[in-house]
Amino acid sequence: MVIPLKLQRLQDLLRELDRCVVAYSGGVDSTLVAKVAFDILGERALAVTAASPSLMQEDLDDARTQAAFIGIPHEVVETHELANPNYSNNPVNRCYFCKSELHDTLIPFARERGITAVLDGANLDDLGDYRPGFQAARERGIRSPLIECQIAKLDVRQLSEYLGLPWWNKPAMPCLSSRFPYGEEITLTKLQRLAQAERYLRQAGWRDFRVRSDRDTARIEVQPEQIGAFVQTVDLPNLVERFKSFGYTYVTLDLEGYRQGKLNQVLDPHQLQRFGAVS
Structure with a gap:
């Protein structure tokens, strides 16, 4: 071989x-x-x-x-x-x-x-x-x-x-803190409610997605081609009720869809150069 x-x-x-x-x-x-x-x-x-x-x-x-x-x-x-x-x-x-x-x-x-x-x-x-x-x-x-x-x-x-690793196509899942917009304080309580929200969607069978946590709002991102299926197949009233039980006040769906590193789009070139853009 x-x-x-x-x-x-x-x-x-x-x-x-x-x-x-x-x-x-x-x-x-x-x-x-x-x-x-x-x-x-x-x-x-x-x-x-x-x-x-x-x-x-x-x-x-x-x-x-x-x-x-x-x-x-x-x-x-x-x-x-x-x-x-x-x-x-x-x-x-x-x-x-x-x-x-x-x-x-x-x-x-x-x-x-x-x-x-x-x-x-x-x-x-x-x-x-x-x-x-x-x-x-x-x-x-x-x-x-x-x-x-x-x-x-x-x-x-x-x-x-x-090499026969069953997880070869596993979606990227960075740490939960990456779901918060820069400048918002990260606390144990916020991490726990975010974990509950992502766990809910994982258990519902969704794989490649994010829940962005912005203050009291949970913003769900799924792949752009899956947005229609999400709206049509998910029990939205139940989802909203569950997310509110986790501690969120508002629940939204990002119509642009999931894009890795989306929260970095607010950074200007000077910040990128200073803090870690290597290319």
Whole structure:
């Protein structure tokens, strides 16, 4: 069997390491890194998931299930980014403080186990997006094997399918804090009501969507081609009643549809350059 070239590159890179910790969210990117790391290093590779109020319990459960499927040793650590006003006040570079907390937790965790290499799941496409967290990773010497091997998102999905990972087509699900407009304070109560709203839609069978939380308003985004089906098939009065029971006053549907990174459209070019647009 001919191994895809980009997979060979990733395997060769990981083969150079003695041991590693993978910052493992359970998303398709970090799952690929964890899978290949375990294939190459065995139990010398360790996947670590950070649990905090911005991670839905279902996503943590998925991470555990996927790690068990791969076979990689998996541990969960707690992070406390919400306790940092630089994060909870939700500035445009909020992700910098999130990743700082993550890596300042993972690095000593790794060192205590004699591990020097900490890896993340950033892929090549991320370099063209607004990602303030990259700066925090760079400052701390975190390695991004997918970027080093020129592996983009489409490559990640193709390689994951090639390796037989059932989650190769899993939708992107960033942390819940990414659903709030910049400048709105993020609190535990707001994260909990948002988690309830997204859980309601997940349980109803919707996959690739967002609930944006703007003050007392929940704004639902589904794929543009699914807007008609959403209106026709969802029990809207029940949805509104449930969302209000979660703590929202208003419930709306975004007629533009879901678009990744939509809340970044308010940023001006100066902010993008200063806080994390890499391209």
